[in-house]
Amino acid sequence: MSLGAFALVLLALATLSYVAARARARAFKVDSHHHVHSRPSYHGLRAGLTALVPAGLLILAWGIVGDGVVAEQTLSQLPEASRPAPGLDKQAFLNEVRGVVSGELPAAFRPAANEAVPIYRSTQQSWTLLIGGLAVLLALIGGGYAWLRTAPDVRARTQVEMFATVVLALASLIAILTTLGIVLSLLYESLEFFSRVNPLEFIFGTQWSPQTAIRADQVGSSGAFGAVPLFWGTIFIGAIIAMLVAIPLGLMAAIYLTQYARSSTRKILKPLLEILAGVPTVVYGYFAALTVAPAVRDLAISVGIESASSESALAAGSVMGIMIIPFISSMADDALSSVPGAMRDGSFALGATSSETIKRVLVPAALPGIVGGVLLAISRAIGETMIVVMAAGQAANLTANPLESVTTVTAQIVQLLTGDQEFDSAKTLSAFALGLVLFIVTLMLNIYALTVVKRYREAYE
Amino acid sequence: MSQSGTRKLDWQSKEMQARVRRRYVRERRFRRVGLGAVIIAASFLAFLLFTITSNGIGGFRRAELALDLNYDPAILGIQASDSSEEAAATAVSRADFRPLLASAAQAQLGDSSLVSEGAWLAVRDQVVEDPSLIGTTQRVWVVGAPNMDILAKGQVDFDLAPDRRGVSTATVAAYRTLREEGRIRLAFNSGFLTQADSTNSELAGIWGALIGSILTMAITLGISFPLGVMTAVYLEEYAPKNKLTDIIEVSINNLAAVPSIIFGLLGLAVFLNTFGMQRSAPVVGGLTLALMTLPVIVISSRVALKSVPPSIRDAALGIGASRLQVILHHLIPVALPGILTGTIIGLSRALGETAPLLLIGMRAFVSDVPEGVTEPATVLPVQIFLWSDEVGRGFVEKTSAAIMVLLTVLLSMNAVAIYLRNKFERRW
Amino acid sequence: MPDATVVHDEVVMADGAKMTARDVDVFYGEKQAVDKVSIDVDSHYVTAFIGPSGCGKSTFLRCFNRMNDTIDIARVGGRIELDGKDIYDPKMDVVQLRARVGMVFQKPNPFPKSIYENIAYGPRIHGLASAKADMDEIVERSLTRAGLWNEVKDRLDESGTAMSGGQQQRLCIARAIAVDPEVILMDEPCSALDPIATARIEELIDDLRGNYAIVIVTHNMQQAARVSQRTAFFHLGNLVEYGGTEAIFTNPRADRTRDYITGRFG
Amino acid sequence: MPDATVVHDEVVMADGAKMTARDVDVFYGEKQAVDKVSIDVDSHYVTAFIGPSGCGKSTFLRCFNRMNDTIDIARVGGRIELDGKDIYDPKMDVVQLRARVGMVFQKPNPFPKSIYENIAYGPRIHGLASAKADMDEIVERSLTRAGLWNEVKDRLDESGTAMSGGQQQRLCIARAIAVDPEVILMDEPCSALDPIATARIEELIDDLRGNYAIVIVTHNMQQAARVSQRTAFFHLGNLVEYGGTEAIFTNPRADRTRDYITGRFG
């Protein structure tokens, strides 16, 4: 019997407990509904859960650690000579064994592995039986106990609700775990990096040429990991050029759509903007690289700027700006429409025109929301990767010329981590340091922006 | 008439009239600026779609050449002894079709390079399907080489000097002859939708990437949806106001705005380096994207739950429904459209996501269609990214064609979301 | 000139009341919203709570079925009993309590389900009907009692939210009745309705009085005067006066009450 | 038993009225909300519109300053004049019209600005004050007139939204006054307020009557009785009766009016 089969048995037992306990609860003598605490189905659920949960947890736990245990035991039963060396070799060895056991492979390539197969199989079998049996026993005990304890005064409903609460609370912890995971992994790798490269160097240096670091004698040598050009490039593209495009267009589009457009027009235009938001960034990147960047270069050359490169901050930034339009316009839309319609009526009733109403009442009222939205948009723009990877280039220039190629933090992360990686090199690790900086900056932007937006929303609730 | 000591407002005065006129002028200007913004955004979209489509439409067609193939067992190296069906099949699958095609092409077209290097694969599959072909001679349409493709699609600029056209004059001549003979045609590129990646642009397909995407999304959905909804329910309906829930709340809101590439770094550091999971596998991609999608689902679910008027909650509590009953009977059903909308939007964002997947290795060249979530795979956006980097001329239209496929999928997902939202939008 | 003590009519503080509140305090965080209020609520009587906005009427009302539990920062002190049992006893089950002490809210809040399902929901979760026929009967009885049966009997499966405001409010009353409560609490049940719908609800309340103890919070003094037999006047979280409605409205004893009902509040 | 014709008291349909409406129809799409209503509104009088929910009171009121223009599907027919000029004439300027015919809404809607800015907004857009001192004076005068000056004079730069509901509503009235209107329209201005705040607003309306023509829509018949000198009763989009308030409330002529105000509507 496999673990899966046991799981089915468990389910069956849980169902049985449910049905039995419910039946028992139904038989309670009830004089008035006011005097029983829980309805029969709650008693049933309580029994079912008591049967299922401990046993299920056991099976789940085994599912996670089981393979390791079986593998260790198998290896320890093998003769010394046939055991694989620890590390990658062992991993490959076990993969082969498991492949054969599961029938994916007709036979293993290593003889030792072939030798291990039957041992593995029998070890696995006995463990499965043991754990499965234990689980069934647990289910029986749990279900039976719950069934026996099914009595009118048992607060089954409260207990079931309690269980649900705990499960839900556990689910919500995932978010914290993710954040923790991000912080820890970034910190860990970054510390590694900073043990090799001076953090001040990294933060204030103006030379970025990680490739040179591949040569062992240059690891951590000065100038190679100065990230200022990357920070500048990120800000230049994401916070300046993109915003110059996105803020006016996004804001005005939102204003037009919410305040002016007839509902029929709005029905057509709004989804259009939403489509713009739904286009994947890789498409924008491709478009920027294939169409916009050459056009920008041609234009620059035609007005006499010979130095124009085919990968320019302007191309990447303006496409990014377009990409951000719907983001800003929908934030502005939210902010404007959470200003109560009564405000608008109030202004109209005083004889204000639409634009006066918008400029003097609606926008000021919605300003915190709009500002928060813009900050979030900036955060998003500086974290945007694909457009810059594809259209901004890789040259870490410290320049304010939008026609030159610049690079950004995110583009460098991709660059650094998609080549051949040696995990110990400063080059690879520097990506995590960049990631850490990016994370911290966006985190702060977000927290600030979100508090602004939240406070704003509350003002009108 | 009223306020003593102040002048009565004279709306008819010149000043006032002029003032009103000026205000109207400003009004109209402002309105036009707004409309302009929308038009700019919309025309950008139109331009983008137009460019992609005009570039990509060709990707769905390919040039095919007619060859008379003599399936000579000798050339194929199939012995008569392989008479049993099983043996014959094995033999066919081991047979080398390349010389067969090469010689036929050389003989009939005068140049074996006019046929795609991988054209034999289709021929072999044909024979595997129908072993009785062996020994016969058939006219078969085989995939042409890239230069045939561009000639057939008229993508060669004959105004340029011959050495700058990218195709030799000989090839052009060969193409013209073939065309006169009716041995060349532009046909629907079925391989594009049914095959995986290839180094030959004329053979490259997106099926592998599509399956990769589907597998990845299945993992993402399977993890982020239940967790997201449960988290949202917990935060909205149960969470007491304390430090822990504040932290959860802040984490979620921030995760939603953390750059996707950070999730890539997380996936790389945790799933690959720490847990030692398989690089390039949909399961890793799915997990990474699930973490990224989770906050989106949580937030939109919370909004949906919040938008259920508190009066419904009160009503249910007021007749003695328990918390769980309130949630299951009233809140979730009413909030479901909102939750689904948010989920679809989160998922479609995940589906278009590239950067984090690059970091966990889903950029590997995978020429097989993945069969499980632990096998190496790539996904559509990454495939697009990879192709966009290819130098081969045929990959430009492949890239655009792949974008068209991706956009179609995304747009239909968004359409569903919009539909859901409009259909169930409730005015309380 | 606030009066020092509560003016309590003894008649309305008789023994054996359906619900009694004694020295009830409610705090929202640090802020005290209800201050040492004692009151009795009897079956067959409509008790009205009146008082200026923010005086704690709703807050106090929501103590009677522990709806304040749903507000994190709310704390309730003192003692409230239903048939002599402390409802804030940890052993008291809120779900049961709320079934016995029904509530009708300010804004009609039918579930976005059919009329039938709106009524059937309560009996269903409490398991009051085992068969469809039983449920049908409960639904018909509740709607009839709420004076709605004739209007809706042919469209029981239309949505409850597609009715007029007044009908919705009667539906909500029918829904509360369906779980066979003993007390019905109403928090400004007519404030969202026009005079006609209001009159209908008042008529209904008058009808229902025969079978339940009814407590109604209202902003509208005339309404309290029309609908109730006993009136409690609250001010700044205090109970200022509690007595027979007619006495309160023709000859109140406390100055604050008089000033309020005659429109003299500073 | 609907009466065939409108009962119109001649007294209240005198010549030279501030605003006159003649045969006004309003349609929302296909649906007629107001049907051939004629009415006169005079300075120094408060005119109340009463009637059951949905009878078209608000819709009709909003014709007087063309606020219905902001609703796409609304169409207005008939003729409405202000000082003898057709306000629906294409040459009539809405901006100016709305400055002359002010409006106060059901829910107090101060702008989220300081109290001062709330009042100054109107005069500023219309360019009524050239210097800061002028503006200060307008603000003070408007607030004084709205009976709010003493309460707020020391905190003019606090936000208008941080006041109590009743104060907010008076602020909105002050805001309307600040642009020196001739007519003030009020759509259920007290329905969100408690009796005390309501009384304050009623007192204010009574005060203002001396200087403006005031039209008030109300659900509350007692309020119409208290505050107005003329009352118009609407039903199903029709004007049923229009006359002196006292006559309407002690001796209405139309059966429908009587049935409504005495609470007899079937």
Added chain:
Amino acid sequence: MAPPNAHIVKSFDDDLRALRSIIGEMGGLARSGLDRSIQSLLSFDMELAERVIADDRRIDDLEMEVEAFAISIIARRAPMAQDLREVIAALKIGALIERIGDYGKNISKRVASISDSKYRGAGSGVERMGQMVSEQVDDAMRAFLDRDPYLARAVNDQDEAIDDFYESLFQTLLGEIAEDSELTAPATHYIFIIKNLERIGDHATNIAEMVHYSATGEYLEARAKGGDATGLTLPL
């Protein structure tokens, strides 16, 4: 279903009905008091007279009740239009009936004094006048109960006849006193009695007036307030 003209809030109708029925009861009591007082006077039935006097207490109580009830209705129902007029009319009619009851009582009180004397002369005139007045009261009450403005107007019109009758009786009685000073005391009582009857007629007229007002919202043309006859036409 509720009758077409019923209030939505039925208990309001109940209140009004109860108010009317108290008034109705008062009217009945007052009229029977009047009839019995005349009867006791004619038959010198002291016991009956005593009973009339005792029963008047009930009318007084009912009037207090009407007043309290009317105030309660106004406080609780804030009646408008017709309803308001009806309540106010009830309030005033209650006071009028109470006065009628008093006059009946007053007549009864005089029975003892008269029966002690030898004077028996005024009987038939008083009987006739008592009948007229009683009918007047009856009509007024019927007008009230039926909310009948026409009957109310008729009652109003009848009052003159009663006044005339009073005038002639008054003269007769004065003449009798002048003839026989023995008769001074009883005849004076008779004068008061017919004066009382005349006042009852006036009050019945007033009731009719209130009925008319309540039903139509308008007063009868000439409300001849306090138009009590003085007997001024008597020749001195």
Added chain:
Amino acid sequence: MAPPNAHIVKSFDDDLRALRSIIGEMGGLARSGLDRSIQSLLSFDMELAERVIADDRRIDDLEMEVEAFAISIIARRAPMAQDLREVIAALKIGALIERIGDYGKNISKRVASISDSKYRGAGSGVERMGQMVSEQVDDAMRAFLDRDPYLARAVNDQDEAIDDFYESLFQTLLGEIAEDSELTAPATHYIFIIKNLERIGDHATNIAEMVHYSATGEYLEARAKGGDATGLTLPL
């Protein structure tokens, strides 16, 4: 700022004040009517009597006004508690003052008849009684205007003295008629006059009662309704 006990809606206060002032005016008119009627009687001033009769019209009109105004206040303000009691009291007091006015008028009407005769005997008693009653009315009106329940109670207590005075005057007059049948007509008028004064006293007491009720919400203990003296104590 508004006085401490003012309504938020000042015009409500204005209404109540206006109502009170009409009542005040009526009271003034009625009292002066009473005084002047007594005066005209004592000095046989026919002109003055005529004026009293004419002026009573004004009181009647004012009573109509009070009634209409009270109804309007009830309809428009839906008064409660004290306000309601005050309006109702005003309504009833208006009717009572109107009666007082009528009695004054009635006295004046009799002046002509009396002055024609030779009888002059009752003068001083009537003057005294007129004074008492006039003071009674004055006190009642003051109690009303000051909302003074104590004064109202005092008025109530004084009524007995008037009744006693009436009793003795009545006996005197009866005696005079018995002695001289010539005096029948004028003495009968005097009897009516003192009866009227006695009734005025009763009505003043009723006013005081309403004042007490309006101010406190409670009735004076024994509301001696229609406790009009019959002159029954006269020895026959």
